[in-house]
Amino acid sequence: MGRENRRSAENIQLEFVNMNRQVRVNERMPREPYGRQYGQAVRRQNGQTRQAGGANRRQSGQIRQIPGRQSSRTPRVDMPRNVQPVPRRNPHLYEEQGRRQQAAPRPSVRRRKKLRLRALKRLLGGAVGITAVLLFFIFFFMDTGKTGTGKGQNMDLGGPATGAGMLMDAFRAQAERPAWTEDFLSISEWARPGEKLPEVKNIYVHYTANKGTSAAQNRSYFEGLKDSHKTAASAHFIIGYEGEIINCVPIDEVAYAVSGKNYESISIECCYLADDGSFTQETYDSLIKLLRWLIDTYHLDSDDILRHYDSNGKKCPIYYVENEDAWEQLKRDVDNR
Numbered sequence: 001m002g003r004e005n006r007r008s009a010e011n012i013q014l015e016f017v018n019m020n021r022q023v024r025v026n027e028r029m030p031r032e033p034y035g036r037q038y039g040q041a042v043r044r045q046n047g048q049t050r051q052a053g054g055a056n057r058r059q060s061g062q063i064r065q066i067p068g069r070q071s072s073r074t075p076r077v078d079m080p081r082n083v084q085p086v087p088r089r090n091p092h093l094y095e096e097q098g099r100r101q102q103a104a105p106r107p108s109v110r111r112r113k114k115l116r117l118r119a120l121k122r123l124l125g126g127a128v129g130i131t132a133v134l135l136f137f138i139f140f141f142m143d144t145g146k147t148g149t150g151k152g153q154n155m156d157l158g159g160p161a162t163g164a165g166m167l168m169d170a171f172r173a174q175a176e177r178p179a180w181t182e183d184f185l186s187i188s189e190w191a192r193p194g195e196k197l198p199e200v201k202n203i204y205v206h207y208t209a210n211k212g213t214s215a216a217q218n219r220s221y222f223e224g225l226k227d228s229h230k231t232a233a234s235a236h237f238i239i240g241y242e243g244e245i246i247n248c249v250p251i252d253e254v255a256y257a258v259s260g261k262n263y264e265s266i267s268i269e270c271c272y273l274a275d276d277g278s279f280t281q282e283t284y285d286s287l288i289k290l291l292r293w294l295i296d297t298y299h300l301d302s303d304d305i306l307r308h309y310d311s312n313g314k315k316c317p318i319y320y321v322e323n324e325d326a327w328e329q330l331k332r333d334v335d336n337r
Contacts, residue, residue, distance in 0.1 A: 140299075175296050175337060178289040180237065180245035183219060188226035191234040195254045195263075200298045202265045203291060203305050204258050206235065207277055207317035215240030215271055219248050232256045235269040237290060243282030245290065258311050266294060267308075270317060277319035278326075288330070292337045302331040 185192040208218050215238040222234045234255045238246045249255040257267030270287060272279055279287065291305055307327065308316035320327040 175289070175292040177293050178245060178286060180247045182247045184250060185223050185234060185248050186226055190225040190229060190232045191222045191256065192249050193254055197252055197254050197263065199264050200266055201304065202261065203294050203300065204261070204265050204267045204308055204311070205287070205305065205317055205320070206257065206267060206269045206308050207319070208269050208271050209316065211275070212273055213271060215244055215246045218269060218271065219246050222248060235267040237268045239268065239270045239283050239286050239290070241271045241273050241280045241283050243286040245286055258308060261311055277317060288333050288337055291334045295334070302334050305331055305334065
C-alpha cells in the first residue's frame, strides 16, 4: 500500500473509531491499524508526543491486559514521589543493619583519645602494682638466702648483703652492720669443721666463763683445740670487754657452740670483767648492735634470741640466767634499736 493510501485509510479509520468505547465498525473499509501505526495516528491527530499519548491511553483504558500474562503494556501504578519502595534484602543483614542503627553513635575523635588515654593509665597502674607485689615477695623470700618455710638460711655475710639482699635491707631499714675483724679459725674437726650451715633459726648468747680474758685470747684458745684435742668448741663471734668483735667462724659455716643446735644457729661469746658475769657497757652495746643486725638479716625477732641456758640448762651466760629481768631488758633493747 502506498503512502497516500495509508494516510486515507488512517483518516477513514479515525472517523469510525470511538476512542472512549473502543468499538470498531466494519463497513467495507481497510482493517484498522494496530500497534505502531495506531499510536502514530492517534498522536498525529492529537498532536501529542509518544510519552503523553501513552499516558492518555492508560487513563482511557485502551491498553488491554491479558489475565495471567505480564505485558510490557501493563499499566503501571505511579507511586507518590515521597514513598520509596522497600528493596528485597537478606533478613539477617537487615536485622544487623537495624541493630547498628539503634546502637549508640561513635564518640568523637577527642572523646576516643580521652578513652584511650584513660585505658592506658589503668594498664600502667596495674602493671606498677603487680611489679611492686612481685618485688616485695622477691625481697622477702630471696633476701640473704631466706627459705620459704624456715626463718632463715645461711649466706656469706662477711660484708653487707648484695643484690636482692641490699634492696631488701633498704626496704626494711635494716640496722647497720657492726664493724668486726675476720680472723677465721683453721679448719679442723675440733673447732671449725668447714660444714655449711643449712639454716638459722636462733641466735645464742654465751659468756666465755674465763674472767678477764680478751676476745683475742679466747680466739687463740679455740684455735689451739686442733692440737690439744681437749674438746670441740668454737663460736662464730667473740665480743671483747672493750667492745671489739672478732669473727672466728664464717656465718655460713657450722660452729661447735650448742650441742644439738649447731646446724641451725649462730653463737656469740662475750668476754666479761665483773664477778657476777655481767658485761661491760662496751660489750653490751656491741652485743645489741650485732643481735639487731643478725635478726634483721635472717628475718628473726627478739624471741629467737636465746641463752645457752635455754637449750640444755647450762648456766651460760650466768648473769642473764640469774637475772631474768636483765635478759628481758636485753631483748627489749634489741627491739628498740
